[in-house]
Amino acid sequence: MEKMWSPWRSKYIESFNKKDKDCGCVFCRAAIEDETLDSSLVVHRGKHSFIMLNLYPYNGGHLMIIPDRHLSDFKQVTQEEYTEMMEELQLTIKVFENLMNPQGFNVGMNLGKAAGAGIDQHIHLHVVPRWNGDTNFMPVIGEVKVISQDLLGMKKQLHNEFKIISEMNSKL
Ligand SMILES: [Zn+2]
DSSP states (O other): OGGGOOHHHHHHHHHHHHHHHTSOOHHHHHHHSOTTSTTOOEEEEOSSEEEEEOSSOSSTTOEEEEESSOOSOGGGOOHHHHHHHHHHHHHHHHHHHHHTOOSEEEEEOOOSGGGTOSSOSSOOEEEEEEOTTOOOSOOOTTOOOSOOHHHHHHHHHHHHHHHHHHHHHHHO
16 A cells, blocks of 8 residues: 555646646637536536537537547547447437427538648537528638627527436436
């Protein structure tokens, strides 16, 4: 037992955690922030990943499913992580169907800047609800980076629905 007590190690872990928190990545920050705050767009948390609204939505309700770990290489995603992310995709579809009754979904990843990833250092799976005749790709350039009241209202609504559906699922 004596050997387990090693202050240099806890210091090391502390600095590692601090480094992680301050890495400047918006998804790493979102992975640990309090999602009940109005400054957070996180609508659901799993064990290894979480779901958040996109600040620059392509369409109403544009969500992202994101692993907690700062990964740029999809091959490094573990089985546990992608199983959970796929379960979260099913959950997301159910939540959207309950709240907004979409007629379709776009689901996918942009891996790398060349593929159009805005944040290419931390992979994320986009889920965009679609309706016949909706407008795609809302203009985002030049927009002020603030959470609008519309987006905040949607966040609260989604956060609540995710809670209801995941509690229902856990009772099945
Ligand atoms: Zn990150």
